Amino acid sequence: GIQVEQSPPDLILQEGANSTLRCNFSDSVNNLQWFHQNPWGQLINLFYIPSGTKQNGRLSATTVATERYSLLYISSSQTTDSGVYFCAVGERLTFGEGTQLTVNP
Amino acid sequence: DAGVTQSPTHLIKTRGQHVTLRCSPISGHKSVSWYQQVLGQGPQFIFQYYEKEERGRGNFPDRFSARQFPNYSSELNVNALLLGDSALYLCASSPGASYGYTFGSGTRLTVV
Numbered sequence: 046g047i048q049v050e051q052s053p054p055d056l057i058l059q060e061g062a063n064s065t066l067r068c069n070f071s072d073s074v075n076n077l078q079w080f081h082q083n084p085w086g087q088l089i090n091l092f093y094i095p096s097g098t099k100q101n102g103r104l105s106a107t108t109v110a111t112e113r114y115s116l117l118y119i120s121s122s123q124t125t126d127s128g129v130y131f132c133a134v135g136e137r138l139t140f141g142e143g144t145q146l147t148v149n150p
Numbered sequence: 151d152a153g154v155t156q157s158p159t160h161l162i163k164t165r166g167q168h169v170t171l172r173c174s175p176i177s178g179h180k181s182v183s184w185y186q187q188v189l190g191q192g193p194q195f196i197f198q199y200y201e202k203e204e205r206g207r208g209n210f211p212d213r214f215s216a217r218q219f220p221n222y223s224s225e226l227n228v229n230a231l232l233l234g235d236s237a238l239y240l241c242a243s244s245p246g247a248s249y250g251y252t253f254g255s256g257t258r259l260t261v262v
Contacts, residue, residue: 078250086238086256088193093250131192137183137206138242138251140192 047072051132051141058122058148066117066144068132076136077108079117082129082143091117091130122148152176154243154254162260163231171226171257175243181205182224183251184216185240193240199224200246231261 048071058064070077079091092099092106094115099106103122108115119126129143155174163169175182181200185193195208199218213229222243228235238258242251 075248076250080253086187086258088240088253090250090252133192136247137195137198137208138185138193139195142192 047074047135047139049132049134049139049141051130051144053144054142055145056147058146060122060124060148060150062122062148063118063120064122064146066119066130066132066146068115068117068134068141070113070115070132070134073110073113074134076138077115077132077134078138079106079115080131080133081126082131084128088131119146122146124148124150154241154252156239156241156254156257158257159255160258160260162262165231165233165261167231169228169231169259171228171239171241171259173224173226173241173243173254175222175224175241176252179243179245179252180222181244181246182218182222183242183244184224184226185242186210187238187240187256188236196226233261235259236261 050069080088094106094108096110103120105118131143133140157172183198184196187193197216198206202218216226218224238256240256241254244251
């Protein structure tokens with residue numbers, strides 16, 4: 046099956062810093078989503094982005110389908126951005142292992 | 151509009167028992183999928199249903215089964231519970247192919 050690798054596994058930032066999270070996948074896909082999982086376990090859909098670039102406030106994402114990677118950018122990070130960020134690909138959503146982000150005040 | 155709703159939110163069961171988890175998709179969404187997330191890992195795909203038919207099954211034993219009803223709600227059943235079945239069970243719905251999935255808040259199952 047398809048393999049999904051996320052990096053870095055852990056990231057610690059000071060409030061206000063910017064960050065880039067990466068997702069590599071092993072095969073062509075027609076579905077890619079970025080999620081934020083809060084401390085209560087809720088998976089919040091950030092972007093549905095099988096290709097191209099999207100922006101939503103301080104967050105933006107770019108997927109280069111031909112090179113099989115996607116990037117999630119977080120600008121001016123806030124403590125509420127803390128949690129685990131997952132990339133998931135494919136019709137049946139194969140998830141990566143996630144990036145644990147901690148934003149300190 | 152209500153999002154994806156799951157019930158119950160928490161559940162404690164004893165080894166060997168049976169459990170039924172329920173999911174109501176977003177209105178108009180005909181596809182429902184189930185995922186298992188153990189602590190420290192990403193969610194793992196269990197089942198996908200579309201228009202009441204099973205469209206996919208992940209690498210889970212036959213103790214796991216599911217179904218989708220005419221109103222597109224779904225149940226996940228797990229028989230003969232093992233300690234290793236303790237996890238967060240997530241349900242997601244989608245309008246169909248080429249659309250993103252929206253997840254419910256999950257059911258946290260503890261098997262003792």
